[in-house]
Amino acid sequence: MTTFRGPPLSSEPGIGSLTLGGFLREVATRHADREAIAFHPDGIAGPVLRWSYAGLADDATRIAKALLAAGVGKGTRVALLMGNRPEWVATAYGVALAGAVLVPLNTWYEAPELAYVLRHSDAALLLVQRRLLTHDYLERLAPAGGPELPFLRRVVCLGDEWDELLAAGDDVRDARLDAAAAEVAPADDALVVYTSGTTARPKGVLHAHRAPTLQAWRFARLLRLEPDVRTWSAFPFFWSAGFNMVMGATLAGGGCLVLQETFEPGEALRLLESERVTSPHAWPHQLAQLEDHPDWETRDLSALRHVEAFTSFGRHKTVHVDDAWSPRAAYGATETATIVCALPADAPAGERADNHGAVLPGNALRILDPTTGDALEAGQSGEIAVKGPTLMKGYVKVLPEACFDEDGFFHTGDAGFVDERDRLHWTGRTSDLIKTGGANVSPVEIEETLLRHPGLTAALAVGLPHPTLGEIVVVCAVAHHGHTVDEEDVRAFLRGRIASYKIPRRVVLVDESDLTRTGNAKIRTDELRALASRLLDER
Template identity: 30%
Template sequence: MNDATLPLAGTAATALPVSTRVMNLATFLTQSARRLPEEIALVMGDRRWTWAEFEARTDALAAALQDRLGLKKGDRVLCQSQNCPEMMQAMFAVWRAGGVWVPANFRQTPEEVAYQVQASGAVGLVCNAAFPDHAAACGDLGFTLTIGGNAFGTSLEALTEDYMGQRPRVAVVDRDDPCWFFFTSGTTGRPKASVLTHGQMAFVVTNHLADLMPGLTPEDASLVVAPLSHGAGVHQLTQVARGVKTVLMPSEKFDVETVCALIAEWRVSTIFTVPTILKLIVEHPAAATADLSSLRYVIYAGAPMYREDQKRALEVLGPVLVQYFGLGEVTGAITVLPTWLHSATDDGLTGTCGFARTGLEVQVQDDSGNEVVPGETGEICVTGLAVFAGYWNNPKANAESFRNGWFRTGDLGHMDARGFFYITGRKSDMFISGGSNVYPREVEEKILTHPAISEVAVLGMPDPLWGEVGWAVCVPRQGAQVTPEDLAAHLDGKLSRYKLPRRFVMWDALPKSAYGKITKKMIREELERRELSGDAQA
């Protein structure tokens, strides 16, 4: 057939696309189980699951979900559990049966989890036996499966054994069929359910493997040090796709000595974490003596890493750092700074979060949605296949978050002439002092160059004269002595006068989210509480 005889695309007879069907995400597990049936897939303490066992357990649970529990395509299943093999089994089983995975942050209160059940419209609950109050708060659902016991609901393990050897009807899915409700961290209000789809997530897995961890093989091993409910769960999906062993911490307690021991024992090559956890690892004495030579990719995300912490990590771990910038709504895939662009010396890229991810377009835009010139600050916006389908049942948030097809991240920053991006801070973090914009991250970077300071957060606080002024909440290094006067002297000449904090507050630690991230909302709440109670220390 030559060009002259080709039918016109989009006519009634040949409306495109012909098909939007895509692979069910649970197929990644099947593929690895076929290639590597007797190799180890999951490790937790003394427990070991081979790929064949992982696949068989997932098949059995998926069959039970369909035949005994009545799960239908599109039904949402909420999970309240700390990391364990059964949590990963349940995730793949829900997908295989056609359901939507709705993982909660297991450190949330029962009331917060109950809200997520209501907001997502979940019909079922997978709950660890350690959380009876959470299960009770969720009320009567279609079913409740209990991990690690059957004090309430039905034992997930017993149900799996009942259906071992049975095969489910693997759900047929389209590109835009939801597979995961990824709840935002709720730093500016109640968490919203970001709808992730089968087609989107297949792209993200491919993109992560290309941009973050090229060359993974079954010889690799991945250590999980963050909750599987969010970014770590996405990361582990990529490991399953390549037949990489997943090593879970033996308990929910984070312990650097255990981390180092597991890296050495399993020759761990990939870790996904956040800057605050990475900082804890590299500053711990155990990291100086442990065998960490197997590490190839230590991936950090969730927040920018301060330059001083970045240099320390490179000194301890070597050239293995990978940074990515992203949000749950874009499943992390906005920019990447790969290993070869991390440097302990100032090389002209200091402070960058990298360049646009493969297949994504990133722009810095003004308030009208126009792209600004390189070097000018604006809002970072993104479009591409990694962008989510929108917030579930939240048209107002969708209208605010999308403009002309671009997702608005709410992060401020700029791009240089070579296409490298620099984050200034959250749009909500910027404050105006005496008519001038102040971006807290710039001030925080300068404060952290003082050798006595371990952590810092700068916030804009009300001021009758200037409108807002900066307060710097500082955490001194262990054993260090530093005064507000010392810090003011250290900053003199390094920042414009209007950017200098008007008050320095010393705390023993900064409050952090369940994912180990420093959030300005929590710090502001704590500041206000201490001010009201008279506990603030200046």
Template identity: 30%
Template sequence: MSFVNMTPTSARVMNLAYFATRNARRFPNHLAVVFGEQEWTWQAFDARVSALAAGLRALGVGAGDTVLAHSRNSNEMIEAMIAVFRLGAVWVPTNFRLAPGEVATMARVAEPAVFLCQTDYPDHAAAVVAERADCHIVWFTGDNAVPDASPQVSALIDRHMAAPMTNAVVERDTPCWLFFTSGTTGSPKGAVLTHGQLAFVINNHLCDLLPGLAHEDGSLVVAPISHGAGMHQLNVMARGGTTVMMPAQKLDPAQAFALIERYRLTNMFTVPTILKMLVEHPAVDTYDHASLRYVIYAGASMYEQDQKRALAKLGPVLVQYYGLGEVTGNITVLPPCDHNDETVALRPRTCGFERSGMQVTIQDDEGNELGPGETGEVCVIGPAVFAGYYRNPEANAKSFRDGWFRTGDIGHMDESGYVYLTGRASDMYISGGSNVYPREIEELMLMHGAITEVAVVGVPDAQWGEVGVAVCVLHGGASLDESALQDWLKTRIAKYKVPKRIVFWEALPKSGYGKVPKRMVLDELKRRDASLEASARLAE
């Protein structure tokens, strides 16, 4: 008897919104979400989710439809995510720092039925409507007044509070989240995440990052829930725990530690730059944070000096993971036991070992597996790998080889299976935990009438990990200064993508083939500016 190519009897899986359904039954009076001075139990949260799902359905949202969302953190953002899952629709969150045109591009790709937009971003709503005239606008509560007569999320919830709503039937490969990432060309790509895939991711996170998590646990949200923090809150929801969101959108370390003390919070998801700000603030010594068990950071490696300071202030609670949106963070983990003086000295700058249920290899350009210490591309297989890029066969062809997902990151693995990232196949750099793709910025800068050539590179920075430096060549007779160009960029792209420094040269260095290698640009920058060498040494 052979079981090769056996057809499964059923591909049906749990709808992720069932976590809220189950928690409302098991822990009806336990705190689910806290935002500012407002608190919602699981019973109240689940009722609001059902009401919002009914309201969205009344606007025509059904299974497979996409819902684009642009907002800062709030209880409504979490409620909307679960409501979209409940409908069997697809959640498409944005980075709230994106410019209106960038969100409109996402709308062009995703073709949303509804755009959920915070009232503070009317220009984004206008840009989406200009791109998708048939898209309904629904307003999240913000600081500004409601811009027009379009319905509000709060009103939809109130109107449909008595409406019963069951979770839509879904299968393993039913899409539930369109996670936008950028490729080396800078054009947006939508990574399709599914109910079955994310169910594995949640179990993997609970196993490798948050072992022993229970409903008594609580999590502080200090990063946008549109991305990794949103995934982290699904882990908390899976256990019936409590999510506490910072009421202010700008990080306030004193407020963060006050909330940890008040609610006896046990975990948080963050990035190295935010963690550095928290442990360097006097509030770390003022408030009781002994309840913390897991402080998870991702997005970039943490400098050794910063690691030691965080451990000294918080204790042995650090957990690092390495992963991309396409694998929903599931590539490697560096647990608390590997965050101590002995292991840091033994394996400096490692991002950990492969996650449970996942397999990682280092491959050469032909797809051959390399041995310990040999440098190549980090590739991964396993149930956490996404279903592929939405309507982008070219990107899928480039990103998969023999079933392996190619991360585009360069590194090596030691004999014990620890992975070290040593570079990137692309020129991407990570600033404050956010990926920045130079090609996107370069293409935009070349649209400025005064610029004829440009190269953007990432350089080490003690505060942000890396920052961008743009080297520009002006057209003959053109005049332009750094601040004017930065101001021009800020109206067209997210602020974090704007190069921290802009310099002007008469020509860019070129290879014998006429190309502009980024390494040559970096070397010339260091030769001309000794402060870059100093910042590199400081970051090390």
């Protein structure tokens, strides 16, 4: 059976501690006085909060002690619901030091989604920023310990409650925390990341400590991050890319995280200029918003160096870069804590072009025939299956045999092939998952929500290509006879029920006779996608 393997994991350079708590202590010792975090809580015109690595470690330690004092033990699941702010970073590592398991929550969740994830994850403690943008997260949250959230024992909000939580841990001795941290192993549960998949509900991806720490050390090396790096990102930390590629990698490199709680293009441009950011991360639609902003032309972005020449940043008049750096030759998933294949970002442009990298140390990859399941040779296209040191332990509350095949490989639902140089080429999704603006959107989740729309008999969601978002969500809907339903009505119905990025950009009203069904009465997605594209083109 053909298996494409990377070098032995033991051959990978630059790998340090493989527990999240040990990782923080190692980088804090190495870079104690360097700046780790810069945060402007009231915008660029207000005061700035700056933490050193030693200060970050102190805050994480205080949070860990507070958790121990609150009864958090080994394996307790602690949910974290905040924007990209210093407390998020300190809490992530504080939870790990205490031996607990972090459940980072999506700040775009509406109340039903939040309730589902809190219940499904068995979170015992919720640490929350009560308000963010238009959200008041506690306004409709069910009582802790009630029938809707039976395992949730306590909710602590930033502010007075947060201060009280921390103060209660001040009597916990260093020796107790050190003993707890020493019992955390790389194989222990560390992190549950919820991601939309091909099911109606978000799936909880359970990772051991080794996965995010290995990726942090690895990204720092592959992205060529040095201690003078200053990173800004629009990626939220509750997603794998934000956690590993941004937060973890920057700290592994000894750099500074320039935090923006939520993305706003004007404020982002001010931060990029004033904080002399060197390494920015944003999705294409966010880059478009930056470039379209009135301040774009007047901002000095000359400190940027880890940018691609053909992107908005690379085209800025104050930025002067060649095609010498790009992270695009890479492939991964939430289930693999990001990358399983990659090339160094400064590899020659010719090596990076038209492929998604080489298999990384410790990883194994197969290309499976979609019909027979047999492993294919180089040059043959099929479904990508992966195994390796950063592969998830499994989905929460799902049996292992439903997650992995009998050889331990995870079937990704992605299509691709491996060329004669052992480089992976990812060619798209084999499933119907919609990838829009960097987020995964489950069509089934949208469709099941619209089942409750009183004016619709059917609603199907598909992804159509978009120049900056990758794909946009489009819903094809069939109205009940005698009901008048329009595009805005469908979108309005979804608001408050699902996260804003899942709400369709376009809604196409079709007749039932327009839908082509399979023998088991399922809608043919490929024909539905073509129908939606044609009808939108005709408008």
